[in-house]
Amino acid sequence: MRTEMWRAAHRLISHRSKNLCDPRWNPNFHNSIHNSSGFTYNFGRTCKPFNPYLIRHGSDVQKYIYPTRDYIENLHGSTEPCYGKSFRIQNRYYGSASTKIQRNPIFSTINSDDINHFREILGEKNVIQDEDRLSAANMDWMQKYKGSSKLLLQPRSTEEVSQILKYCNSRCLAVVPQGGNTGLVGGSVPVFDEVIINIGSMNNIISFDKVSGILVCEAGCILENLISFLDDQGFIMPLDLGAKGSCQIGGNISTNAGGLRLVRYGSLHGNVLGLEAVLANGTVLDMLGTLRKDNTGYDLKHLFIGSEGSLGVVTKVSILTPPKLSSVNVAFLACKDYLSCQKLLLEAKRKLGEILSAFEFIDNQSFNVVLNHLEGARNPLPPSMHNFYVLIETTGSDESYDKEKLEAFLLHSMEGGLVSDGVLAQDINQASSFWHIREGIPESIMKAGAVYKYDLSIPVEKMYDLVEEMRVRLGHSAKVMGYGHLGDSNLHLNISTPQYDDAILAQIEPFVYEWTSKHRGSISAEHGVGLMKANKIHYSKSAETVQLMGSIKKLLDPNGILNPYKVLPGSLASSS
Amino acid sequence: MKIMVAIKRVVDYAVKIRVKSDKSGVETSNVKMSMNPFCEIGLEEALRIKESGLASEVIAVSMGPSQCVDTLRTGLAMGADRAIHVEASATLYPLSVAKLLKALVDVEKPGLLILGKQAIDDDCNQTGQMVAGLLNWPQGTFASKVVLDKEKEVATVEREVDGGLETLCLDLPAVITTDLRLNQPRYATLPNIMKAKSKVIKKFTPQELNVDIKSDLEVQGVIVSSVDELIDKLKNEAHVI
Numbered sequence: 004m005r006t007e008m009w010r011a012a013h014r015l016i017s018h019r020s021k022n023l024c025d026p027r028w029n030p031n032f033h034n035s036i037h038n039s040s041g042f043t044y045n046f047g048r049t050c051k052p053f054n055p056y057l058i059r060h061g062s063d064v065q066k067y068i069y070p071t072r073d074y075i076e077n078l079h080g081s082t083e084p085c086y087g088k089s090f091r092i093q094n095r096y097y098g099s100a101s102t103k104i105q106r107n108p109i110f111s112t113i114n115s116d117d118i119n120h121f122r123e124i125l126g127e128k129n130v131i132q133d134e135d136r137l138s139a140a141n142m143d144w145m146q147k148y149k150g151s152s153k154l155l156l157q158p159r160s161t162e163e164v165s166q167i168l169k170y171c172n173s174r175c176l177a178v179v180p181q182g183g184n185t186g187l188v189g190g191s192v193p194v195f196d197e198v199i200i201n202i203g204s205m206n207n208i209i210s211f212d213k214v215s216g217i218l219v220c221e222a223g224c225i226l227e228n229l230i231s232f233l234d235d236q237g238f239i240m241p242l243d244l245g246a247k248g249s250c251q252i253g254g255n256i257s258t259n260a261g262g263l264r265l266v267r268y269g270s271l272h273g274n275v276l277g278l279e280a281v282l283a284n285g286t287v288l289d290m291l292g293t294l295r296k297d298n299t300g301y302d303l304k305h306l307f308i309g310s311e312g313s314l315g316v317v318t319k320v321s322i323l324t325p326p327k328l329s330s331v332n333v334a335f336l337a338c339k340d341y342l343s344c345q346k347l348l349l350e351a352k353r354k355l356g357e358i359l360s361a362f363e364f365i366d367n368q369s370f371n372v373v374l375n376h377l378e379g380a381r382n383p384l385p386p387s388m389h390n391f392y393v394l395i396e397t398t399g400s401d402e403s404y405d406k407e408k409l410e411a412f413l414l415h416s417m418e419g420g421l422v423s424d425g426v427l428a429q430d431i432n433q434a435s436s437f438w439h440i441r442e443g444i445p446e447s448i449m450k451a452g453a454v455y456k457y458d459l460s461i462p463v464e465k466m467y468d469l470v471e472e473m474r475v476r477l478g479h480s481a482k483v484m485g486y487g488h489l490g491d492s493n494l495h496l497n498i499s500t501p502q503y504d505d506a507i508l509a510q511i512e513p514f515v516y517e518w519t520s521k522h523r524g525s526i527s528a529e530h531g532v533g534l535m536k537a538n539k540i541h542y543s544k545s546a547e548t549v550q551l552m553g554s555i556k557k558l559l560d561p562n563g564i565l566n567p568y569k570v571l572p573g574s575l576a577s578s579s
Numbered sequence: 580m581k582i583m584v585a586i587k588r589v590v591d592y593a594v595k596i597r598v599k600s601d602k603s604g605v606e607t608s609n610v611k612m613s614m615n616p617f618c619e620i621g622l623e624e625a626l627r628i629k630e631s632g633l634a635s636e637v638i639a640v641s642m643g644p645s646q647c648v649d650t651l652r653t654g655l656a657m658g659a660d661r662a663i664h665v666e667a668s669a670t671l672y673p674l675s676v677a678k679l680l681k682a683l684v685d686v687e688k689p690g691l692l693i694l695g696k697q698a699i700d701d702d703c704n705q706t707g708q709m710v711a712g713l714l715n716w717p718q719g720t721f722a723s724k725v726v727l728d729k730e731k732e733v734a735t736v737e738r739e740v741d742g743g744l745e746t747l748c749l750d751l752p753a754v755i756t757t758d759l760r761l762n763q764p765r766y767a768t769l770p771n772i773m774k775a776k777s778k779v780i781k782k783f784t785p786q787e788l789n790v791d792i793k794s795d796l797e798v799q800g801v802i803v804s805s806v807d808e809l810i811d812k813l814k815n816e817a818h819v820i
Contacts, residue, residue, distance in 0.1 A: 234595075329609050329610075329611065330611075331611075335766075336769075381763070383766045384766075384768070385768065402611075403649075410772060413769055413772075414769065414772075414773055417769050417770075417773075422769070424768065424769065424770075425768065425769040426766035426767060426768050426769070427656075427766075427767055427769065427772060428766070429613060429614065429653045429656070429657075429766070429767050430591050430592065430593070430611075430613030430614065431591045431592065431593035431594065431611060431613070432591075432592055432593055432613075432616070433766060435593065
């Protein structure tokens with residue numbers, strides 16, 4: 004049934020997108036053909052000679068961002084006169100014809116009156132047109148998506164966000180709300196010349212209730228700062244993820260980020276008690292409740308959790324935070340096959356029950372990439388080949404009780420053959436070094452070459468079949484890696500190749516999406532849809548559901564100025 | 580040859596240190612405690628020496644409250660053969676620890692005593708030197724490389740000094756204190772944790788070892804109100820400047 008549905012929907016999309024390319028429909032068609040004949044933004048090809056250079060010099064991520072950036076800016080320079088005439092999607096990795104998007108002509112372009120108006124609202128220094136600042140805000144963390152915004156706004160209050168949006172809506176200026184810009188699906192960067200609204204200056208903690216553990220703060224607070232603030236109060240954030248040093252809570256909520264502790268504390272839909280959001284027309288929705296129970300009417304806050312800034316800009320949040328428990332134990336284990344990992348998960352849920360706080364798995368291929376490319380990573384286990392590695396964390400209130408419990412569980416699993424080897428962290432340093440391996444996987448894979456990333460929810464028992472099928476399908480042309488949150492049935496499928504190659508991409512997509520859909524999985528478990536999967540949403544949601552999403556979008560943002568081209572398929576956005 | 584390694588239970592390196600609300604000291608209740616990292620390096624070195632066939636047994640020893648047993652278990656899980664715990668609830672200063680270590684050396688007669696160069700809680704960096712003095716053994720402190728020669732009964736110790744590296748040859752038995760770059764300690768594997776459960780931890784009290792635990796330090800002083808007053812006192816009362 005489901006498969007049929009997406010097929011029908013897919014036909015609908017392809018039909019619509021043909022219309023999009025119709026020269027009669029697109030007034031800029033002739034210009035765009037003219038301009039793109041000499042130059043395209045298909046970085047997948049133009050970057051090729053550059054990639055080996057990046058890899059050689061890339062001893063850490065920060066270092067090798069800059070040369071690319073300069074390179075792309077130079078390219079940019081040459082296309083300067085084209086602005087406003089032609090826009091191709093500046094998608095470095097997935098430059099295949101099917102993902103090219105045209106700029107929606109209903110959006111205005113920025114003029115000097117607009118700039119003056121924004122200066123009046125925000126003051127001189129929060130209206131940024133500086134090239135360097137803009138180029139950082141235009142590109143995502145993985146350098147995969149690059150927009151060409153000419154304006155970055157930094158509001159300091161909800162009132163300012165409201166005024167900005169009200170004005171943008173009346174002028175039909177598209178905007179992209181941006182937090183820490185650590186998203187992985189191109190949701191936080193402009194596609195064309197959208198105005199970037201960066202929430203980072205709104206970083207105040209408003210209140211914290213030490214009895215209930217309810218934190219109220221502005222959306223621009225960096226996750227790590229909240230974690231350390233709460234640490235002093237004896238509490239923790241219910242979510243933790245690798246990007247915590249840069250990502251902001253507003254962005255986490257807009258993405259509905261899952262992270263490493265979801266198995267214990269649940270998703271943000273449960274932990275966010277309230278929020279304040281600004282709609283496209285500037286209306287401020289105050290839903291900043293601090294109640295755990297509130298059944299009055301529709302719970303609209305959920306619309307803003309995970310909608311990636313397409314329905315409104317989240318400006319304040321209230322979150323339920325659990326108390327910090329003193330006893331944390333981390334074990335790093337080796338398993339001989341995927342079946343053992345599954346059995347181990349079941350055992351861990353039974354035997355560790357209330358203290359289990361993370362259950363992550365890493366396959367041999369991902370593990371080796373970390374050992375080879377991540378600074379400071381070392382194999383915690385005696386050197387010998389294992390197929391799978393599992394990281395188990397327990398959090399509880401009694402050190403000796405927890406440790407005894409975990410040790411008993413581990414020894415039992417070892418005797419039962421579920422675990423072939425393992426180490427138990429004896430101090431926090433060792434625990435962090437185990438986590439370093441797990442959290443360092445994305446970074447290491449980036450250093451290893453080009454990467455195609457998929458974030459999928461698949462029933463646990465089927466999860467690793469996809470990785471194995473991809474290996475057979477791609478043979479020696481690519482390295483297929485699987486890791487992720489086994490406790491939440493969330494697979495991160497990463498495919499690494501020396502260079503980006505459309506032929507490889509054609510082998511991966513739509514196969515991965517079709518496979519996931521066939522097994523009733525989700526094509527986006529926790530990363531969101533963004534730009535990358537906007538046209539793929541039908542693989543996981545029925546046509547009727549997507550249609551209703553479109554209606555909601557239309558209702559809340561009639562001009563479609565909020566984070567355009569993302570989340571929902573292009574066909575829906577332009578169909579009205 | 581036996582190797583004795585002294586290990587100390589300290590507030591974990593990664594824990595943010597907090598002062599007790601009554602300002603009487605550092606908060607240690609409900610705080611994660613672990614093995615002092617320098618002691619961990621010392622134990623690792625002893626285990627490597629044993630694994631290369633130059634020693635027959637590694638004994639981990641620790642002094643302090645009953646929870647020190649947890650730290651000793653970690654040492655046993657890393658690979659120490661057995662452990663000794665000297666149970667003492669009073670505050671132990673380096674000289675008392677050095678005396679206790681000397682007493683244990685007299686019981687066990689190891690050929691080598693390895694300590695961390697200092698503990699990360701009080702940063703005293705005194706125990707190794709004091710125990711070498713009490714035993715009248717040669718000492719190689721801040722070792723960044725240790726090579727044993729079993730036949731000549733000599734340990735060659737490289738140590739990091741301000742001007743570079745200094746190499747010392749010590750006749751065994753000797754005291755070695757370890758620096759950060761000596762080695763990278765191993766993790767406690769599950770099979771070793773399992774084995775450690777059946778290893779013996781012997782208990783002593785300071786009385787049994789004939790060591791009197793008391794502070795040999797006596798601090799006297801006054802609080803001065805200004806730098807001028809301080810200088811005046813240093814000149815006219817203490818006669819030091």
